Amino acid sequence: MITFKGLVAGYGRAGDILRGVDFAVAEGSITCIVGPNGAGKSTVLKTCSGLLRPRKGQILLGSQDIGGLTPAAILRLGVVQVPQHHGLFPTLTVRENVQLGAYVNRRQRERNRARYEEIAQIFPLIAERANDRAASLSGGQRRTVEFARALMLNPGVVLLDEPSLGLDPKACRQLASSVKALNQQGVTVLIVEQNVRFGLSMADNGVVLEGGRVLHTSGAAELLADPDMGALFFGGTTRETQP
Numbered sequence: 001m002i003t004f005k006g007l008v009a010g011y012g013r014a015g016d017i018l019r020g021v022d023f024a025v026a027e028g029s030i031t032c033i034v035g036p037n038g039a040g041k042s043t044v045l046k047t048c049s050g051l052l053r054p055r056k057g058q059i060l061l062g063s064q065d066i067g068g069l070t071p072a073a074i075l076r077l078g079v080v081q082v083p084q085h086h087g088l089f090p091t092l093t094v095r096e097n098v099q100l101g102a103y104v105n106r107r108q109r110e111r112n113r114a115r116y117e118e119i120a121q122i123f124p125l126i127a128e129r130a131n132d133r134a135a136s137l138s139g140g141q142r143r144t145v146e147f148a149r150a151l152m153l154n155p156g157v158v159l160l161d162e163p164s165l166g167l168d169p170k171a172c173r174q175l176a177s178s179v180k181a182l183n184q185q186g187v188t189v190l191i192v193e194q195n196v197r198f199g200l201s202m203a204d205n206g207v208v209l210e211g212g213r214v215l216h217t218s219g220a221a222e223l224l225a226d227p228d229m230g231a232l233f234f235g236g237t238t239r240e241t242q243p
């Protein structure tokens with residue numbers, strides 16, 4: 001369980017972007033943050049992975065406050081952020097890219113080998129394309145390799161920032177099944193998505209962020225079905241951007 005309590009954060013000397021964010025991510029769930037451009041969605045993820053230090057408030061992982069810890073310390077506690085794009089080394093093979101996920105533990109060779117084999121079982125693509133260069137993969141396949149790499153450290157929580165960015169509908173379907181596969185491994189997933197309908201359709205719970213505050217939280221299906229939400233916050237996109 002991750003709990004954001006009164007989280008305030010921003011950049012440099014500019015004012016606060018997050019202005020007291022409160023919500024909880026249930027253990028083992030997929031939770032999707034949606035909201036207009038500039039609402040602060042990505043900023044929530046950056047504070048959670050340690051890229052940005054909170055100015056006030058707490059980010060509780062279980063009972064431990066991880067707000068303000070270094071990215072390396074947060075990674076060691078099992079919270080992994082998948083970068084928005086350009087996450088793979090195109091000239092390395094799929095296997096090499098996945099194995100790089102355990103770089104911080106590179107001396108534990110046996111454990112890493114065993115973990116890689118487990119991951120190749122979870123994502124058939126990894127086994128099928130192990131020796132192909134990442135450059136030869138489609139956009140959706142690359143996203144799968146990025147998720148597989150995130151799993152190398154056996155994380156409890158994976159943070160995904162706009163995973164559908166630049167993907168066509170077929171790749172989005174592949175992405176959704178990879179997110180489910182991650183989650184079925186017991187991983188708690190926190191997603192930020194511009195594509196509201198797509199994001200909520202993968203999720204158990206939805207969080208609406210606007211102007212650096214949480215406006216609404218509910219079950220994702222409930223949020224998707226709420227006509228007021230679609231019209232008011234997403235310009236009707238809950239209906240129009242189905243992949």
Ligand SMILES: Nc1ncnc2c1ncn2[C@@H]1O[C@H](COP(=O)(O)OP(=O)(O)OP(=O)(O)O)[C@@H](O)[C@H]1O
Nearest residue numbers: 011017035036037038039040041042043044192194
């Ligand atoms: N590194 C940064 N330095 C200064 N301001 C930033 C930085 N990153 C983001 N911001 C500003 O913080 C605000 C919130 O950005 P954030 O990326 O969290 O929004 P978002 O809800 O994810 O929206 P979007 O989908 O447009 O990225 C924006 O006004 C943005 O310009």
